[in-house]
Amino acid sequence: MKLSTLVGQRLKEAPNGASLKSHILLLRAGYIKQVATGIFTLLPPAQRVSLKIQKIIREEMDALGGQEVLFPVVMPRELWEMSGRYTSIKNEMVRFKDRTGHDMVLGMTHEEAAVFMAMNTVQSHEQLPFMVYQLQTKFRDEPRSRGGLIRVREFTMKDAYSFHATQEDLDTFYQKAYEAYKRIYKRIGFKNFTVVEGDNGMMGGKVSHEYMAVTDAGEDRLVICPKCGYSSNMEVAVSVKDENDHVSGGELKEIFTGNAHTIEEVCAFLETDAKHTVKAVCYQTSDEKLVVAFLRGDYEVNETKLQKIAQSELYPVDVEKFGLCAGNIGCLNLNLPEGSVVAYDKTIEGLENFVTGANKKDFHLVHASASRDLHGVNFVDIANVKEGDTCVHCGEKLTFTRGIEIGNIFQLGTKYTKSMGFKVTMPDGTTKEPIMGCYGIGVGRSLASVIEEKADDKGLVWPMTIAPWHVHFCPLRLDDENVRAFATEIYKEMTAAGIEVLYDDRNLSAGIKLTDSELMGLPIRVVLSPKTLQEQQVEVTMRESGEKIFIPIKDLISELKAIVQDEIEQIENA
RNA sequence: CGGGGCGUAGCGCAGGGGUAGCGCGCAUGGUUCGGGACCAUGAGGCCAUGAGUUCAAAUCUCAUCGCCCCGACCA
Numbered sequence: 001m002k003l004s005t006l007v008g009q010r011l012k013e014a015p016n017g018a019s020l021k022s023h024i025l026l027l028r029a030g031y032i033k034q035v036a037t038g039i040f041t042l043l044p045p046a047q048r049v050s051l052k053i054q055k056i057i058r059e060e061m062d063a064l065g066g067q068e069v070l071f072p073v074v075m076p077r078e079l080w081e082m083s084g085r086y087t088s089i090k091n092e093m094v095r096f097k098d099r100t101g102h103d104m105v106l107g108m109t110h111e112e113a114a115v116f117m118a119m120n121t122v123q124s125h126e127q128l129p130f131m132v133y134q135l136q137t138k139f140r141d142e143p144r145s146r147g148g149l150i151r152v153r154e155f156t157m158k159d160a161y162s163f164h165a166t167q168e169d170l171d172t173f174y175q176k177a178y179e180a181y182k183r184i185y186k187r188i189g190f191k192n193f194t195v196v197e198g199d200n201g202m203m204g205g206k207v208s209h210e211y212m213a214v215t216d217a218g219e220d221r222l223v224i225c226p227k228c229g230y231s232s233n234m235e236v237a238v239s240v241k242d243e244n245d246h247v248s249g250g251e252l253k254e255i256f257t258g259n260a261h262t263i264e265e266v267c268a269f270l271e272t273d274a275k276h277t278v279k280a281v282c283y284q285t286s287d288e289k290l291v292v293a294f295l296r297g298d299y300e301v302n303e304t305k306l307q308k309i310a311q312s313e314l315y316p317v318d319v320e321k322f323g324l325c326a327g328n329i330g331c332l333n334l335n336l337p338e339g340s341v342v343a344y345d346k347t348i349e350g351l352e353n354f355v356t357g358a359n360k361k362d363f364h365l366v367h368a369s370a371s372r373d374l375h376g377v378n379f380v381d382i383a384n385v386k387e388g389d390t391c392v393h394c395g396e397k398l399t400f401t402r403g404i405e406i407g408n409i410f411q412l413g414t415k416y417t418k419s420m421g422f423k424v425t426m427p428d429g430t431t432k433e434p435i436m437g438c439y440g441i442g443v444g445r446s447l448a449s450v451i452e453e454k455a456d457d458k459g460l461v462w463p464m465t466i467a468p469w470h471v472h473f474c475p476l477r478l479d480d481e482n483v484r485a486f487a488t489e490i491y492k493e494m495t496a497a498g499i500e501v502l503y504d505d506r507n508l509s510a511g512i513k514l515t516d517s518e519l520m521g522l523p524i525r526v527v528l529s530p531k532t533l534q535e536q537q538v539e540v541t542m543r544e545s546g547e548k549i550f551i552p553i554k555d556l557i558s559e560l561k562a563i564v565q566d567e568i569e570q571i572e573n574a
Numbered sequence: 575c576g577g578g579g580c581g582u583a584g585c586g587c588a589g590g591g592g593u594a595g596c597g598c599g600c601a602u603g604g605u606u607c608g609g610g611a612c613c614a615u616g617a618g619g620c621c622a623u624g625a626g627u628u629c630a631a632a633u634c635u636c637a638u639c640g641c642c643c644c645g646a647c648c649a
Contacts, residue, residue, distance in 0.1 A: 144647070
C-alpha cells in the first residue's frame with residue numbers, strides 16, 4: 001500500500017473531545033473517523049487490524065470445533081418475545097417498524113437467534129454438543145458511550161453459542177473455551193490481561209468469566225489475590241472483611257447529633273471511627289418499594305449484590321416519602337412500610353458497641369450491639385471488597401486494579417432453551433432442554449485495549465500478530481532519483497515476496513515521514529536514504545524496542561521475513 | 575435521564591451588532607531536506623439549525639439539534 005493514496009490523514013493535534021490514549025492516537029494516526037456518538041468508521045488501517053484479530057478468533061473458534069454462521073441483524077419482535085426479552089430489555093435495544101408496520105429489533109445479542117436456529121434443526125441428543133459462532137455488527141444504544149472504541153454503540157463482536165445434553169458436557173467445553181480465550185488474547189498481543197469471575201447481568205446463568213485488559217483506563221474495578229490467584233470483578237467479589245475490634249459494653253442510648261448526617265460527620269461529632277458505625281443506604285425498586293441496606297460505615301454498598309437480593313433494579317429514592325429520617329436511619333427500631341426490602345450486611349454480624357441512626361431526627365444510637373439488639377436477622381453480603389480485606393481462599397491481602405472487559409464467557413444453563421421451548425430427545429426417550437453456554441469478544445474494544453497497553457508517547461505500537469502492515473517502508477529524499485529508483489524496486493520486491501508493507505512514497509521532509517511512521521505504529525520501519533544507499537544497505541528500526549540495525553539491501557527480504565516470523569512465534573509461544 | 579462544557583475552513587483555535595480571522599493542513603511554482611524547513615501565490619465558510627430583537631445578527635434572546643466530560647446506566 002502506498003501512503004500517498006491511503007485514505008485518512010495523520011493529524012498533528014488531537015481532535016477536540018478525545019481524552020483516552022487509544023482514542024486520541026487512533027484519530028491522530030488516521031485509523032478511525034467518528035460519525036456520531038459511539039459510532040465510528042474504521043479507516044483502512046484499523047479495518048486491517050480488526051480483520052487480523054478476527055482471523056485469530058476464527059482460528060481458535062474453529063479449533064474448538066465451532067461452526068461459523070451469520071445470524072440476521074434485524075429480527076422480528078416475536079423472536080424476542082419467545083425469551084421474554086422484548087420487554088425486559090429497555091432502551092438499549094433499537095426497535096423500529098418495517099414498511100408493513102411489523103415491529104422489528106436490531107440484534108444486540110443473538111441467544112434468541114441461536115436457539116431459534118437450533119430448535120428448528122436439532123431434535124436428538126445425538127446431534128449435541130455443537131457450537132456456532134459469528135462475527136457481526138452489534139448495535140446497542142448505550143446510555144453513555146465514551147472513550148473512542150472502548151465503549152461504543154455499534155461494534156463488531158464475535159459471539160458463540162454452545163448446546164449440550166448434560167451439565168458435565170458443558171463444563172468440559174466451557175473449560176476448553178476458557179483456555180481458547182486465553183490463547184486468543186495472547187495471540188492478539190496482550191501481555192497484561194486477567195480472567196475474573198463476573199456478574200451475569202441480563203444474560204442469566206450461573207458461572208461466568210470476564211477477560212480483562214488490565215489498565216488504569218478501565219471502567220471495571222478488579223479484585224485480585226496475589227497469592228492464590230483468586231480474581232474477580234468488584235461487582236461480585238467476596239472477601240474476608242477487615243477485622244473489627246469487638247469491644248463490647250455500654251448501654252444503648254440516644255445521643256443528640258444535630259446536623260451530623262453523613263458517616264464522616266457523625267464520626268467527627270462522636271469522635272469515633274467509621275468502622276464502629278452502621279450506616280443505611282436506601283434505594284427504591286422499579287415498582288417503587290423501599291430498599292434499605294445496612295452495612296458497616298467504612299464499607300460501600302455493592303449495588304449488583306443488592307439488586308439480586310431486592311430482585312429489581314435499584315433507583316435513587318427520597319426516603320422522607322417512606323417516613324424515614326434521612327441522615328438518622330438506623331438498624332434498630334426501624335418502622336418500614338409493607339413490602340420494603342431490608343438487607344443487613346455480614347459486616348454487621350457480631351458487631352459490638354457501634355453507632356447507628358436512631359430513626360429520629362437529629363439523634364443517633366450509641367453502644368449498639370448486634371448480638372444483643374438485632375434479632376432474627378439474616379446477614380448477607382452486600383458490601384464491596386475494600387482495601388485491607390483478605391482472600392477467602394488463602395487469607396492473603398487482596399489487591400485492586402482496573403480493567404477493560406474485552407471478552408466474556410457464560411454458562412447460560414437452560415434459561416433460553418426453556419423460555420423458548422427447545423427440547424431434544426434423550427437416550428432414555430424423554431425430552432430435555434439442552435444446556436447452553438455463550439462466549440463473546442468485542443473486536444474493536446480489544447483493538448483499543450491493546451493500544452492502551454502498548455502505545456507510547458510517540459504513537460501506536462502494534463504487536464506483529466495484528467499490525468495492519470508489518471513493515472513501514474520509509475525512504476528519505478525521494479527527490480533523489482537514485483533513491484526513488486531503488487525505493488520503487490525494493491517496494492516491488494517486498495510486495496512480490498508477500499511482505500505486508502506500507503510504502504511512504506511521499507516526497508516530504510525526514511521529520512514528517514519519521515514521526516508519521518512512529519504515530520502509525522507498524523512494528524518494523526525500513527529507512528532508505530542517499531547515505532544508506534551508498535553503503536548498499538537500509539536502516540531497520542523496531543517500533544516497540546527502538547532497536548536499530550543496518551541490513552544489506554540484498555538480504556532485506558529474507559531478513560524481514562525472518563524478523564516477522566520470529567516476532568509472531570514469540571508472541572504466540574509466550 | 576440529571577450536572578457541566580463546547581459548536582466559526584479538513585484539524586486546532588481567536589473574534590463578539592456594520593468587509594470572516596490566525597496556525598497547521600491542502601494546491602501551484604521555486605529553494606531546502608536524516609527528526610513536523612522556507613519564500614511566493616492560491617483554493618477553501620449558510621460562523622450547527624430555526625424563530626425572534628434590530629436599519630443591520632456569526633455576535634443579543636429564546637428554542638431545537640449535535641458533540642465532549644462527570645453521574646445514573648451497562649453482556
